[in-house]
Amino acid sequence: MTQTSTSATAPTALPYLDGDVPLGTIPSADLLPVRNPANRDEVVGTVALGSADHVDRALDLAVAAAPGWAALTATARADLLRSAADALDRHDPAARAVLLTREHGKVRWESTLDVGGAAAILRYYAGLAAEFDAEVDHRNAAGTARFRRRPLGVTAVIVPWNYPVYLASLMLVPALLAGNPVVVKPSEVTPLALTETLRILAAALPPGVVTVVPGTGSVAGTALTTDRRVRAVLFTGSTATGRTIMAAAAPTLKRLGLELGGNDPALVLESAMIDDRLIDELVRGTFTSSGQVCYSVKRIYVHRSRYAELVTAYTEAADALVVGDGRDPETTIGPLTTRSQYDRVRALVAEARRHGARVRTVGRRGTTAHWERGNFLLPTVVTDAPHDIALVTEEQFGPTVPILPFDTDDEAVALANGTDYGLAASVWSADASHADTVARRIEAGSVFVNAHRLGASDLAMPFGGAKQSGLGRRHGFVAVEECSELQTIAHVVNPASLPGPTVAAPPTRPSPSGRKEQ
Ligand code: NDP
Numbered sequence: 001m002t003q004t005s006t007s008a009t010a011p012t013a014l015p016y017l018d019g020d021v022p023l024g025t026i027p028s029a030d031l032l033p034v035r036n037p038a039n040r041d042e043v044v045g046t047v048a049l050g051s052a053d054h055v056d057r058a059l060d061l062a063v064a065a066a067p068g069w070a071a072l073t074a075t076a077r078a079d080l081l082r083s084a085a086d087a088l089d090r091h092d093p094a095a096r097a098v099l100l101t102r103e104h105g106k107v108r109w110e111s112t113l114d115v116g117g118a119a120a121i122l123r124y125y126a127g128l129a130a131e132f133d134a135e136v137d138h139r140n141a142a143g144t145a146r147f148r149r150r151p152l153g154v155t156a157v158i159v160p161w162n163y164p165v166y167l168a169s170l171m172l173v174p175a176l177l178a179g180n181p182v183v184v185k186p187s188e189v190t191p192l193a194l195t196e197t198l199r200i201l202a203a204a205l206p207p208g209v210v211t212v213v214p215g216t217g218s219v220a221g222t223a224l225t226t227d228r229r230v231r232a233v234l235f236t237g238s239t240a241t242g243r244t245i246m247a248a249a250a251p252t253l254k255r256l257g258l259e260l261g262g263n264d265p266a267l268v269l270e271s272a273m274i275d276d277r278l279i280d281e282l283v284r285g286t287f288t289s290s291g292q293v294c295y296s297v298k299r300i301y302v303h304r305s306r307y308a309e310l311v312t313a314y315t316e317a318a319d320a321l322v323v324g325d326g327r328d329p330e331t332t333i334g335p336l337t338t339r340s341q342y343d344r345v346r347a348l349v350a351e352a353r354r355h356g357a358r359v360r361t362v363g364r365r366g367t368t369a370h371w372e373r374g375n376f377l378l379p380t381v382v383t384d385a386p387h388d389i390a391l392v393t394e395e396q397f398g399p400t401v402p403i404l405p406f407d408t409d410d411e412a413v414a415l416a417n418g419t420d421y422g423l424a425a426s427v428w429s430a431d432a433s434h435a436d437t438v439a440r441r442i443e444a445g446s447v448f449v450n451a452h453r454l455g456a457s458d459l460a461m462p463f464g465g466a467k468q469s470g471l472g473r474r475h476g477f478v479a480v481e482e483c484s485e486l487q488t489i490a491h492v493v494n495p496a497s498l499p500g501p502t503v504a505a506p507p508t509r510p511s512p513s514g515r516k517e518q
Contacts, residue, residue: 015050015213016195017061018202023054023213034192037105037335038325038374044102047191050215055183055223058211062154062181063229065208070151070179077177078129084204085122091200093119100165100193101326105334105375106289108326111193113454117166118197124459125173128477132177132484141497145490151179152255152485153231156224158217158245160237161189161337162292162397165197171234171257172210174479180232181209185220189338217241228252232483235259236294239421239468257472257482260465261395262423263298265416266452267438269409270303273430274310278450279317285426285452287321287379290333290399292341295424297401297452299392301412304405311403315360315381323376323399324366331366336375336398345398348391349380352402357385393419413441422466426452443467 015023026048036042050058069077097111104111136147155175159168168184175182186194191214202210213220225233225248232255235245239260249256266282268274286297302310324331336342353359360381365371379399382391392402406412416425425444429435432449439447445464448456457463457475464473472482492498 015048015054015058015211015215016199016202017058017211018199018205018207018209020199020203021207023050023057023211026050026054032188034103034188034190036102036374037337037339038102038327038376039370040339040373040375042102044099045192047186047188047195047214049188050185050213050220052219052223054213054215055220055227058183058213059154059224059227059229061208061211062183065181065206066151066153068206069176069181069209072179074129074132074177074179077179078126080205081122081126081173081176084201085119085126087200087204088119088122088197096165096193096196098327099196100190101334103192104161104164104190104326104337106326107331107334108329110289110454111326114163114166115193115197117163118169118201121166121169121173121459122201125177125480128480129177131477132480141494143491143493145488148487148489149178149481149484150487152483153180154229155180155182155232155234155483156230157182157184158221158224158233158235158237159184159186159194161187162289162294164190164194167236167259168194168198170474170479171236174474175232175234175483176205176209178480178483180483182211183224183230184210184212185217185224186212186214188214188216221245222248225249225254226251230254232256234483242468242470255482257474257479258465258470259294259472259474260423260468260470261397261421262294262444262465262469263393263395263419263421264295264424264426264444264452265299265301265442266297266426266428267406267412267416267442268300268302268306268310269412269427269429269431269434269438270305271429271431271434272303272306274306274313276317278428279313281451281453282314282428283317283321286401287318287333287399288454290323290336290377291345291401292337292397293454295446295452296397297426298396299415300401300403301406301415302403303412304407307403307405311381311383314403315362318379318381319362319364321363321379322366323363323378324369325374328366328368331369333363333379333399336377339375341397342375342377345377345396345400348394348396348398349382349400352382352385352389352391355386355389357389357391357402358383387415395421409438413438417441417443420468423464423469424448424452426450445469445473
């Protein structure tokens with residue numbers, strides 16, 4: 001874990017057209033080092049910050065690719081998506097997982113899951129091609145009609161830093177299956193493993209179908225979300241940026257798919273069985289990826305009669321966490337990915353302390369962690385906190401969690417729903433029927449029972465936010481539907497059956513004056 005050398009990966013220094021073909025050169029002033037959050041002295045690679053001009057060129061290429069890609073059946077596109085998945089499997093996914101751990105900080109099993117998601121998602125959506133190609137026949141007195149799906153057109157995919165490959169693939173692949181060319185903008189915080197993935201994927205598809213323009217949100221992101229040629233924007237990120245994108249897209253009425261932030265509650269009911277399994281699931285749900293997952297447990301509400309028991313068991317279990325470099329096998333959670341996130345989480349915990357909350361710091365430092373050089377934070381469990389502090393009301397996206405008591409189911413539901421967010425939630429109970437009744441009252445896109453973590457949702461389970469946690473759904477065929485629109489083609493063979501009088505003019509005859517009669 002002492003590696004501090006620079007291994008700038010030259011290919012990632014350019015925005016890519018597809019495969020290895022760059023969109024253009026980048027002035028050195030617009031190259032940004034990507035640093036390892038476990039050791040900020042270590043430069044992992046270099047990212048080029050694409051300009052509005054690069055976006056313009058990428059869009060030209062996407063527009064040129066659009067007719068050919070749309071003309072294929074989804075079944076033919078699916079064959080190419082499967083080839084892309086095979087290419088990703090052949091090109092050393094383990095190396096991309098290591099790269100991701102170095103740029104993001106997450107532990108190896110998570111990087112493997114994140115990187116491996118691309119091939120899995122390509123194969124999953126390839127399997128839905130027949131559903132896309134199926135056309136619906138309709139008959140009426142006037143004739144026949146067919147309802148078919150057609151692509152929207154050039155689509156922009158804007159990616160957050162926390163699960164870059166997996167989340168990019170969840171947006172990109174349904175759009176491709178539906179026949180849209182896609183321009184992807186990675187986050188400049190974690191662009192490397194994603195750009196490598198997309199280089200391989202794009203090379204397996206016709207030119208211009210997938211282009212990549214790394215860059216900042218304010219430049220490359222704005223260029224994409226305001227350009228008339230972009231018909232749809234698929235975005236995963238914060239609610240604040242989602243609002244900005246919605247406003248930017250309004251003048252050209254782009255279709256939007258927004259997966260945004262959450263403040264996900266876990267409700268431990270009076271009927272819960274507080275055993276090792278529950279505690280293990282709850283701790284994992286909170287601290288996996290240092291809490292930097294959109295649907296991490298962000299608030300825990302426990303029935304007052306079980307509060308002390310839960311807090312004790314949970315705190316003891318969380319104390320086993322080992323914070324360190326994600327490359328070290330002893331590490332269970334890595335550093336915070338960005339320094340600004342590290343500062344924000346510390347400020348939230350400090351504010352909770354100032355308001356009289358009890359803060360227990362748990363876990364231990366990994367033996368090989370360069371503690372002062374990384375964005376490392378030991379987890380904290382916060383109890384006896386008021387309900388209105390920022391740690392409870394806002395999304396923390398870090399390894400700290402408030403645990404609060406409630407007295408009735410009604411109160412628990414009101415607390416869970418007392419937020420503008422509505423991404424996910426969990427209900428914990430030994431009584432499945434009781435849990436289900438409570439789950440149905442929660443305003444969230446997904447509610448898990450007796451679990452709340454990565455993997456609790458699979459690709460067939462629609463996923464997305466209620467309220468200000470987003471628009472639309474990812475996963476399943478619904479994601480393909482949202483990247484396409486229905487077209488009706490009506491063949492009218494019997495116009496006489498249509499309503500309304502005949503308006504065709506009667507045959508004209510010449511008047512004695514030689515003028516046509518009206
Ligand atoms: P941000 O909203 O800060 O950024 C997401 C992406 O948007 C980045 O690529 C960013 O570029 C870009 N961006 C920023 N400003 C603009 C703009 N004006 N126009 C276009 N693009 C822009 O989110 P984070 O990357 O910080 O991700 C964390 C957030 O994402 C959390 O709130 C989390 O809950 C949410 N999230 C939601 C998920 C879900 O499924 N609902 C899943 C994962 C995360 P830049 O490179 O400049 O940052």
